[in-house]
Amino acid sequence: MPFRLILLALLLIVPAAGRAQDKGAVRVTSDVSYEFLARWDADRLNRILTVDTPKFAGVQVAYTPAQTSVRLYRVTYASVVPERGNKPITATGLLAVPEASDKTPPMVSYQHGTVYGKQEVPSFPEQSPETQLMIAQFAGQGDVLIAADYFGMGLSTEPEGYMVKASHQQATYDMLLASRAVLNDMHLTTGRLSIAGWSQGGFVTMAFLEKLESAGVPVAAAATASAPVDVFVALNGFLNFPRKNDAAWVNSLFILSAFAFENYYGVPGLARSVISDTYYDVARKAYEREPFNVADVPTDLHRLIRPDYFDAQYFAASAYGRLVAQTQAYRWIIRTPVRNYYGETDEAISTGLGRLAMTYQQAIGAGNGKVEAVSTGPTSHRGTFATAVPQWKTWFDKP
Numbered sequence: 001m002p003f004r005l006i007l008l009a010l011l012l013i014v015p016a017a018g019r020a021q022d023k024g025a026v027r028v029t030s031d032v033s034y035e036f037l038a039r040w041d042a043d044r045l046n047r048i049l050t051v052d053t054p055k056f057a058g059v060q061v062a063y064t065p066a067q068t069s070v071r072l073y074r075v076t077y078a079s080v081v082p083e084r085g086n087k088p089i090t091a092t093g094l095l096a097v098p099e100a101s102d103k104t105p106p107m108v109s110y111q112h113g114t115v116y117g118k119q120e121v122p123s124f125p126e127q128s129p130e131t132q133l134m135i136a137q138f139a140g141q142g143d144v145l146i147a148a149d150y151f152g153m154g155l156s157t158e159p160e161g162y163m164v165k166a167s168h169q170q171a172t173y174d175m176l177l178a179s180r181a182v183l184n185d186m187h188l189t190t191g192r193l194s195i196a197g198w199s200q201g202g203f204v205t206m207a208f209l210e211k212l213e214s215a216g217v218p219v220a221a222a223a224t225a226s227a228p229v230d231v232f233v234a235l236n237g238f239l240n241f242p243r244k245n246d247a248a249w250v251n252s253l254f255i256l257s258a259f260a261f262e263n264y265y266g267v268p269g270l271a272r273s274v275i276s277d278t279y280y281d282v283a284r285k286a287y288e289r290e291p292f293n294v295a296d297v298p299t300d301l302h303r304l305i306r307p308d309y310f311d312a313q314y315f316a317a318s319a320y321g322r323l324v325a326q327t328q329a330y331r332w333i334i335r336t337p338v339r340n341y342y343g344e345t346d347e348a349i350s351t352g353l354g355r356l357a358m359t360y361q362q363a364i365g366a367g368n369g370k371v372e373a374v375s376t377g378p379t380s381h382r383g384t385f386a387t388a389v390p391q392w393k394t395w396f397d398k399p
Contacts, residue, residue, distance in 0.1 A: 028185045031078035032178045034095065037125070041069040045136040053136075056129040057386035059379065064390065066140025068100035074123040074155075077178035081151065081158070082166035083264040092154035093175040094122035094147045095182055096135050101142035106220075107190040108396065109176060110134045110147040111197030111204040113226075113385070114162075114252065118289045122147030123154045130198060130385065137389050143396075144183065144190050148175035150204070152260075160287065162256035163231055163327055164264040168204045169211040176217075192220040194396040198385040199348065202227020202340070206329035206357065213335055221396055225341045225388035226349045226381050229357045231257070231327040237350055238301060240312050247347035247381065248299035252286070255297070255304075259287040261323045274320050279304055330357035330371075333364070338371040339395060343384030351375075 027033045045066035054060050073095040080086040098105065112122055112130060122131040131147060139145040148171045152160030161167040176193075183190060195212075197205030202224030209222045228234040235257075237243070238250050254274065262270035275283045283304070285292040298304050308314045315321040334357075342354020355373040362368065376387040 025076075026185065028178075028181045032075065032181045033077075034073045034075045034182045034185075037072040037074055037123075039069055039071050040135065042066045042140060045070065045140040048132045048136040052129065053133045053386055056133075057380075057382040059383040059386050061386050061390060063137055064141060064393065066136050068098045068140060068142060070135055070139040071097045071099065072125055072135070073097070073182070075146075075175065075178050075182055076155065077174055079151070079170055079174040081161070081264065082170055083164060084266070089151065089156065089158055091151060091156050091171055091174065092123045092149045093171075093179070094125060094131065094145070094149075095179050096139035096145040096147075097183075097186070097188065098139050098142045098144070101144070102191070104189050104191040105142050105144050106396065107144045107146065107179075107193045108134075108138050109172065109193065109195045109208070110138075110145060111168075111172060111195070111201035111208060112147060112150075113197075113199030113201045114256070115153070116252070116286075118153055118160075121149040121153045123149050133386070133389055134196075137393055141393070144179075144188070146175060146179040148172045159263045160256065160260055160289075161264050162260035163200065163203065164260055165207050165327055165329065167264060169207050172204060172208040173211050173215070193218065194221045194223070194392075195219060196223040196225075196392050196396075197227070198225045198388075199227070199381065203229060203231070203327075203329050206338075209334070209336055209338070210329060210332055213332075219336045222336050222338045223341065223388070223392045223395065224339075225376075225385045226343065226346055226354065227340055227357075228349060228353060229328060229330040229340070230353065232321070232325045233353050233356065234349070235324055236312065236315065237353070239305070239310055239315060243350065245345065245347045250348060251297060251299055251301060251304050254301070255283045255286055257324070257327075258320060259284065261320065265323055267319055267323075270320055270323075273318070274305060274309065276304060276306055330360055333368060334361060334370045336370065339374050339392075340371065341374045341376050341384060341388035341391065343376050343379035343381065343387075345378045346381050346384050348381045349384075 025035045049063040258271040258274040358373040361371040
């Protein structure tokens, strides 16, 4: 056979996932494209599990070693902002494809936690330690991993939609559809879908589950770590029932949500009504990712937040409080098996909040047993995540 024909035959049998790195951006549809980012081999993935993650989380956890190299892709897709009359936008996310896996590997959708850098998100995996752990523990063992950058993050040009529920649901749902289109272009088929998330991503995971169940999309299992499933409960705790171990960084939860709610729900002046005049400008810079001095943002909420908000009745009746009260992701009849992992010394999520979804579901008549709260012991916010991840993997792998 002539050399040219041999070369052509070889090219035809190389998987599309392997060829994409030579193409630049690959357009799948008018709304979806993807580009190759990197190939991480098993050695690198195992360093993440044994060296990088312990540094990030501050705990030693036994992870199952990675078995295969993984190819990473940034997916760009069209979406809409429900809160703005379905305004069309462009969003991004990560697709991690193992080089060796079952014929129809499981798919896991990961929802990331709160980050302060616009590119500290899944589609910039070098900047996202939490995403690195998920790649190593799941894709490194043969699962296809997807992860949306929320609106305003990654390459999105929108303002950040922090804890804006319908937008979080839209971003994750459209990322799932886009990822399946990309995988189809790669001639890859996935099996059962499981979803998981940490911190903010725990809330997003539960909100995503609500949308998936409503749309009739089968989900094998959903897991969270340190999930603020009810933001009104979380913020009221910091304002009116503070704990000795409350994190200094909870100030960011008020800043990001106040500005995001103002932008997405169309309430001019909302953030200014919450944040004191002294710190409004630096808070705005933090939200908009402009340069600012972190030390200029007070960790004492009594300095950052206007005094009226420490009156629980005022907070509940305020425009901000009413929006916060709608920001929950557990008050529907859940049909999917769910495990909410919580840490008993988590500096951001109280044990009561960590168990809230289970408590609510069990309070419905004879009790809905689909939701289980699982303690990871005396773990910090990051430690809860690091400890929960291998437990997610074990549970998701059960038949």
